[in-house]
Amino acid sequence: MTETLSGGCQCGAVRYVIRGPVSDQAICHCRMCQKAVGSIAWPFFTVKAADMAWTRGRPTLYRSSEAAERGFCLACGTPLSFQPIGADALDLSIGSLDDPTRLPPDKQYWAGQRMPWFHTLADLPETPSSASPEDIERRRPYQHPDHDTEVWPSP
Numbered sequence: 803m804t805e806t807l808s809g810g811c812q813c814g815a816v817r818y819v820i821r822g823p824v825s826d827q828a829i830c831h832c833r834m835c836q837k838a839v840g841s842i843a844w845p846f847f848t849v850k851a852a853d854m855a856w857t858r859g860r861p862t863l864y865r866s867s868e869a870a871e872r873g874f875c876l877a878c879g880t881p882l883s884f885q886p887i888g889a890d891a892l893d894l895s896i897g898s899l900d901d902p903t904r905l906p907p908d909k910q911y912w913a914g915q916r917m918p919w920f921h922t923l924a925d926l927p928e929t930p931s932s933a934s935p936e937d938i939e940r941r942r943p944y945q946h947p948d949h950d951t952e953v954w955p956s957p
């Protein structure tokens with residue numbers, strides 16, 4: 803399926819657009835992804851490099867192994883990408899999409915390194931969102947909104 807997707811980092815210094823098919827949407831449990839994103843797993847999707855463009859800024863690249871490099875926003879630290887050296891495709895963080903609900907993972911990689919309690923997460927006790935829209939507005943979040951902007955930070 804051909805997608806038009808947009809996204810970026812938390813601060814908005816790095817933004818991207820995708821016009822092309824997504825070839826993979828998955829969650830990786832490997833230890834390198836855990837460390838790279840500072841979380842328990844990395845939900846990502848794969849696109850051809852030719853089908854995506856950085857529309858504002860560029861990720862800073864960290865060579866995480868002989869085989870690949872990972873991109874993140876130097877200003878805010880958001881993990882954004884993974885690309886094998888010389889590959890014509892790259893992986894991007896599902897969480898960085900403006901609408902992450904569009905690409906639910908449909909497979910899991912490196913299940914052998916998955917957190918042993920991963921399957922308990924859906925059954926944990928829940929609390930609803932604690933902040934009203936008014937509360938959030940009062941806090942004036944510096945997070946970039948979930949859409950492209952002409953100027954950011956907004957005047």
Ligand SMILES: [Zn+2]
Nearest residue numbers: 811813875878
């Ligand atoms: Zn940023």
Ligand SMILES: [Zn+2]
Nearest residue numbers: 830831832835
């Ligand atoms: Zn991984």
